[in-house]
Amino acid sequence: MTRHRFSDAERAAVYRAIYERRDMRHFLPDPVDPEQLRRLLEAAHRAPSVGFMQPWRFIRITCADLRRRIHALVEKERRRTAKALGEREDEFMKLKVEGLSECAVVLVAALADGREKAVFGRRTLPEMDLASLACAIQNMWLAARAEGLGLGWVSLFDPEELKTLLAMPAGSHPAAILCLGHVARFYDRPMLEQERWAERKELDALLFENDWNTPCR
Template sequence: MSDAHVDASEREALYRIMALRRDCRHFTPGPRLADAQLERLLQAAHQAPSVGLMQPWRFMRLSEPAWRERLIPFVEAERLATAKALGERAAEFLRIKVEGIRDCAELLAVVLAPDDGTVFGRRSMPREMAWASAACAVENLWLAARAENLGLGWVSMFDPEVIARELQLPAGATPFGLLCLGPVPAFYEQPMLEEVGWRQRRPLHEMLWASPALPAAGDEPG
């Protein structure tokens, strides 16, 4: 491809967008996104890599007020169940805003499609590689949204079986996110959970594990 080379300014822009991306929960109420803008964002998601080119992601637009009101009780039920599971941190957790379903410009469901039988690259980890591939699409969407100065928040507090039933998904399909998307009053300086003191990001060096010593000659399995 004649235009495949990425220059320094493009590279720096990408790294900057990655650093500025946030999981947003506070949105500016307003109109839905223009269809052309939403299509750009979904096209970015659709350009994500997938194992065996299986493309297991599916998106549903649920931005009508009736859909929002229908789904919120299921999110609230899981929020309360999460608080109960957190024990002594329950009250602290309940003070944290966990979604912007009512206020965001667009509400999307992201769904893992029924297994299409792809074997290439996932014979030994069929489910895991489907999930990983679909998550790549969400990350693409997240970065594209930030590049358009829009916020995105991934809501995972719901019972997937209940939401699958509400959305009338086909057998074998699994919802794994309600994505709040739209303009925000401001982007958080840090991840919101750091700002509210819930948890601190760990440094990169803690994520790097040393490789084990190779077995000595003659110790290899026969």
């Protein structure tokens, strides 16, 4: 046993947050305590980043009219996505895909401008800036679950339209709209699994050894 191991209770809490994290779409209107929100943002900011570039930026949306305009962008893309899904259009339109109108806090998670200056770890894999931002969002997601708050990641929007709406600089890139707030309950399983939109794959089907599609023994 490694001496750096957490206690049994601490390890159980970490794994509980991982297994009970959900992409939430149903929220209560109760406000989020400012100190609690600060802890979540600090958790995001502690994420790993390639070359320690820290590419994440978070824009908190507090203007009600701006929130409505963001919601309109999401709704427009929701309908476009439904059309693109063909035979699953009606099924998709029945899903609740965001909680922008109900959640207490709306954040836009974005990549900063000037990222091309970061070469360390990005020379052949420039997308590692987005991977770093995703780590920050996951940190916030797990911390929110530990705090008893729900968080939902909304990706149904045109990035250029949102970028213009938020007066973001050239070279920056909005990657996610995050809905955060109190919830009546957490879903027992991921909502899309509960709604039979998709099923979780078995780990062994995704785990290879030495080369592609060779199962681990």
